[in-house]
Amino acid sequence: MRIKDLPDENLFVCGHTACPGCGVALSIRNAIRILGKDTSVYVPASCAVVFGSTYPYGAWKVPFFHTAFENTGACLAGMQAAFEKKGKKVISVGFAGDGGTYDIGLQSMSGAAERNDDVIYICVDNEAYMNTGIQRSGGTPFGAWTTTTPVGSKIQGNRTFKKNLGEIVAAHDIPYYATLSIGHPLDFIKKVEKAKSIKGFRFLHMFTPCVPGWKIDPAKTIAVTKLAVESGMWTLYEVENGEKKITHKPGKMKSVKEYLIMQGRFRHMSPEDIKKLQGWVCRKWNLHYKEKGAPEICEIELPEEHHAVTEEHREMHGP
Amino acid sequence: MFELRFHGRGGQGAVMAAQTIAEAAVIEGNYAVAFPFFGAERRGAPVLAFARIDSKKIFSKTQVYTPDCEVVLDDSLLDTIDVVSGLKPDGIVVINSKDKPEDIDLGKEIRTGAVDATSVALEILKAPITNTAILGALVKATGIVKIESIEEAIKRRFGEKLGAKVGERNALAARTAYDRTVVGKSKGIKKLETKKQWLPSYQEIPLGGVLVESRTEAGLIGPGSFIENKVFGWATFRPVRDKEKCTMCLLCWFYCPEGTIVRISDRGDLMTNYDYCKGCGICANECPVDAITMVRGKT
Numbered sequence: 001m002r003i004k005d006l007p008d009e010n011l012f013v014c015g016h017t018a019c020p021g022c023g024v025a026l027s028i029r030n031a032i033r034i035l036g037k038d039t040s041v042y043v044p045a046s047c048a049v050v051f052g053s054t055y056p057y058g059a060w061k062v063p064f065f066h067t068a069f070e071n072t073g074a075c076l077a078g079m080q081a082a083f084e085k086k087g088k089k090v091i092s093v094g095f096a097g098d099g100g101t102y103d104i105g106l107q108s109m110s111g112a113a114e115r116n117d118d119v120i121y122i123c124v125d126n127e128a129y130m131n132t133g134i135q136r137s138g139g140t141p142f143g144a145w146t147t148t149t150p151v152g153s154k155i156q157g158n159r160t161f162k163k164n165l166g167e168i169v170a171a172h173d174i175p176y177y178a179t180l181s182i183g184h185p186l187d188f189i190k191k192v193e194k195a196k197s198i199k200g201f202r203f204l205h206m207f208t209p210c211v212p213g214w215k216i217d218p219a220k221t222i223a224v225t226k227l228a229v230e231s232g233m234w235t236l237y238e239v240e241n242g243e244k245k246i247t248h249k250p251g252k253m254k255s256v257k258e259y260l261i262m263q264g265r266f267r268h269m270s271p272e273d274i275k276k277l278q279g280w281v282c283r284k285w286n287l288h289y290k291e292k293g294a295p296e297i298c299e300i301e302l303p304e305e306h307h308a309v310t311e312e313h314r315e316m317h318g319p
Numbered sequence: 320m321f322e323l324r325f326h327g328r329g330g331q332g333a334v335m336a337a338q339t340i341a342e343a344a345v346i347e348g349n350y351a352v353a354f355p356f357f358g359a360e361r362r363g364a365p366v367l368a369f370a371r372i373d374s375k376k377i378f379s380k381t382q383v384y385t386p387d388c389e390v391v392l393d394d395s396l397l398d399t400i401d402v403v404s405g406l407k408p409d410g411i412v413v414i415n416s417k418d419k420p421e422d423i424d425l426g427k428e429i430r431t432g433a434v435d436a437t438s439v440a441l442e443i444l445k446a447p448i449t450n451t452a453i454l455g456a457l458v459k460a461t462g463i464v465k466i467e468s469i470e471e472a473i474k475r476r477f478g479e480k481l482g483a484k485v486g487e488r489n490a491l492a493a494r495t496a497y498d499r500t501v502v503g504k505s506k507g508i509k510k511l512e513t514k515k516q517w518l519p520s521y522q523e524i525p526l527g528g529v530l531v532e533s534r535t536e537a538g539l540i541g542p543g544s545f546i547e548n549k550v551f552g553w554a555t556f557r558p559v560r561d562k563e564k565c566t567m568c569l570l571c572w573f574y575c576p577e578g579t580i581v582r583i584s585d586r587g588d589l590m591t592n593y594d595y596c597k598g599c600g601i602c603a604n605e606c607p608v609d610a611i612t613m614v615r616g617k618t
Contacts, residue, residue, distance in 0.1 A: 003569045010578045014595035015548035018576060019329075019362035021599035025576040051361055056517055056530055056540040057548065064542065185573050211599075212330070212362055219600030222574055 001189050006033055016059035018051040021218025023208030023225070024124045025051065026182050028095055031122060031204070034192040037062060039091045040083070042076055044105060045069040046097040047131040047210075048124065070104045072096040073112030076119040084118075091196065093120040099129040102138030102163055113172035113201045120195055120202045123165070126210035134213045138163040141233065142280060143273045144265045146213075151268045161280055166205065170239040175200035178238035178247075181207045183225035187236055187248050194238075207234045215264025224262050231259040232285040246288060256281050321463055322383045325368040326402050327392035328553060329361060332450030335476065336390065337368035339454060343464040343472035344372040352377050363553035363597055365396060372463060388461055391415060392436070392449050394423070395552030401511045403427045412505065413457045415449050420503030428507040432460025434500040437555060443492045447555040451477070451489040455496030466497050550577075554598025556613040558591060564610035565589070571602035571611060 011032045018025040024047055032039065040063045043049045049066050052059045067075060072094040080092040096105055101123040109121060128146050129135040136146040141162045145151055149158040170177045176198050178191040195202040207225055211218045228234040229250055236248035256278045260266040269277075323340065327333030334355040341351035349372055356367035369383040385405045394416040396402065403412065403425050415436035416423055423431060436452035444451075451473055458466050470490040478486030515537040530541035538547050560571075572580045572589060579595040580602065582588075603611040 003573050006573075008582050008584055012578065013543045013546045014578050014592065015545040015550060016577075017361050017364055017545075017548070017550070020553060020576075020597035021601055022361075022576045026574065029576070029578050030573060047361075055528065057544045058530075058542050059545040061543040182574075185570070217600075219604040221576075221599070221601055222605050 001034070001193055003185055003189070006030075006189070007036070009033070009037075011037065011039075011061045012052070013059050013061060016051045017054070018047070019211050019218070021211045021221045022047075022051070023182055023210060023221050024048055024097075024126060026221070027122075027124055027180075027206045027208050028052070030182075030185075030188065031093075031095075031192050031206075032060075032062065034189060035091055035093060035120070035196055038089060039093055040079055041065070042072060042079060042092070042094040044072045044075075044094075044096050044100045045131070046095075046100055046124075048095050048097070050131060069100055071108045072100055072105045073108035073110070073117075073121065075108075076121065077112050077115065077117040080117055080119050091120060092118075093122060095122050095124055097129070097131070098123060098125040098127060098139035099135075099137045101125075102165055106168075109169075109203075110172065113169060113174050113203070116174065116200045118199055118201070120204065122204045122206060124206050124208045126208050126213060127162070128210070128213055130210045130213040139165070142277045143260075143269045145268065146265070156268050156270060156273065157266075166237075166239070169203045169205075170242075170244075172201070173242060174203060176202040176238065176240055177205070178203070179205045179207070179234065179236055181225050181229055181234060181236055181248075183222045183229065184236060184248055191238060191247070213265070215267075216262060220262060224259070227254065227259045227262065230254045231256050232281045233259055235284065235288045237288065249289065253285060320371055320373040320377065320379075321388070321461075322386045323370040323372075323388045323390060323457075324383045324386040325370070325390045325392065326396050326400060327366050327368070327450070328396070329364050329366050330448070331392045332448050333366050333368040333390075333392055336392070336450035336454055337370040339451070339469070339472045339476050340457065340464070341370050341372065342476055343468040346468045346471055347464055349374055350377050356382060363550070365400060386410060388413065388457070388463070390453055390457055392453055393552070394418075397423075397425070398552065399514070401426065401513065403429060411460055413453060413460050415453055415456075419501055420505050422506070424506040424509050426507055426509045426511055427505070429505050430460075430502065431505040432456050432500050432502045434496045436496055439492055439496045439499065443488055443495060451492045452496035455493035455498075456500040458493075459497045459500040460502050466494065469493055549594045550597055551594050554596055556598045556600060556615055557593060557596055558598075558600070558602050558611045559614050560589065560591065561610045561612070564608050566608055566610075568607060570605055570607065574601050574605050576601065 012029040042065050076092045076094045083090040125139050127139045128137050134146050135148045140158045143157045145157045180188050180191050209221045209224050231254045237246045325333040325337050337353040341353035344351040351372045353370040371377050387407055387410050389402055389406050389412045391402050391414040411430045413432045416433045417435045420431035420433045434456040436449040437447050439452040440447055440449045454469050458469050473490045474486040477489045517535045517537040532541040572582050577595050579592045581590045600613050603613045
């Protein structure tokens with residue numbers, strides 16, 4: 001399916017209250033457009049529940065359900081079981097945030113994956129708890145500022161690297177796991193369609209920038225996503241029945257600094273920290289792209305000195 | 320006691336504005352408090368902030384219901400919120416508007432200070448963050464503190480958070496707005512009806528809170544009812560598409576977070592529904608042939 005062939009009908013209506021330029025709203029709208037009308041949605045505590053439905057109003061045109069934070073997997077399994085019992089052909093899909101997947105909902109997601117329940121689990125990953133005011137989650141990248149990983153004189157920003165959720169989920173031997181980016185529409189459509197056609201537990205991992213949390217210009221939501229893929233911070237691949245396949249190979253690797261500079265949450269990063277993060281990205285890049293062709297190996301040599309704060313950066317975010 | 324109420328939108332800095340006016344009052348040796356009102360709202364949604372200034376200690380902790388001064392950071396709020404409700408008869412409204420006070424209809428004839436703070440902010444700060452500019456206008460219209468004190472307070476508050484250079488620039492924005500503010504009397508023609516709310520009794524609430532699509536006195540409720548929530552007021556800029564240049568690649572249609580770009584399949588054309596455009600600018604930024612430009616103002 002190409003963009004042209006997508007249906008016109010908007011199942012996530014206009015007038016929702018997401019921030020301008022919201023990456024999550026964009027992913028939800030397009031995912032539900034592809035999944036179609038015969039879908040039932042579960043959303044745990046997250047931005048998506050606030051901007052998508054404020055009782056008694058709602059933006060969803062499909063059945064929508066919400067209870068607690070930690071039980072996306074269990075709720076989806078229950079919904080699907082009820083539909084099967086009633087003999088209805090419905091896709092149960094859950095949109096959980098990174099907090100609701102990496103940290104709080106991990107056990108419930110793991111249970112559903114283990115039982116291979118016939119549901120679609122979508123993680124919209126904006127790399128922190130944005131709904132409650134930007135707290136660190138397991139998905140927060142190294143060096144990022146959040147309110148719980150503040151920038152001080154001794155420690156600047158988050159000290160841990162982003163958790164490799166893909167490996168954790170894929171280790172459940174589920175039929176389908178894929179990473180998606182809203183900056184790559186064709187890849188996005190293909191993967192959601194594929195997930196729709198497969199039976200069993202399917203996990204779609206979406207990379208969705210957050211404008212206030214990342215401190216980016218709302219117009220740059222897509223640009224920053226594309227750069228995340230080109231710099232190796234985000235990798236587009238899928239794991240189908242245990243077999244991993246890279247679905248989008250970026251050209252020459254871009255320096256992670258180009259990605260960091262667009263975002264206010266990284267503006268404090270020291271040369272050592274950038275070097276450390278670049279090292280992590282290079283390892284990840286090599287891990288993903290080594291066997292499957294170009295580029296053979298990370299070509300960027302770590303420069304001796306990085307300048308974390310440039311004039312351009314100051315202009316954008318202040319020193 | 321001098322009480323202020325700030326009406327703004329998330330991201331315009333109403334909370335910071337309230338804190339800064341309080342700080343300026345403290346610099347002048349007075350007592351002051353400032354606090355926001357929190358809702359489950361996002362950037363661009365209406366927000367409230369309050370401040371109290373007095374020469375004595377302040378013990379009152381409630382929200383401000385009868386302000387002496389009303390500060391409106393965005394004149395599009397006038398269509399949805401009755402900003403002058405509770406305002407004292409000798410009170411004053413400070414408003415961010417392109418119009419002169421005589422042309423602004425507040426539903427009440429009242430002393431009004433007007434300044435085009437959005438233009439000031441775009442000129443000096445390069446972003447439509449109007450809080451510091453409106454503070455300049457506030458000082459000019461009320462004289463509650465001196466302009467020097469507000470500049471000092473801005474430098475302290477913004478400098479501490481965002482660096483000295485940003486502080487200086489914001490102080491300049493306040494000064495510029497101070498010079499441009501016009502004080503006059505507003506019109507009092509329109510009657511704003513408060514939006515009705517759906518308030519069912521406990522017998523009327525459906526079992527388990529389950530709602531189906533239905534229409535009540537207060538409008539639509541249930542699935543898809545957000546369609547009645549017009550969000551055009553959030554935008555500072557609006558996208559305008561050049562049909563000649565457009566190649567119908569549909570990328571803007573795919574990338575629009577609001578779904579406000581509508582495809583009309585049988586005509587093979589696109590249409591932008593400005594009622595729901597929040598002016599994020601993704602479409603203009605991503606258009607491969609630069610057919611979309613962002614234009615200031617209402618369309």
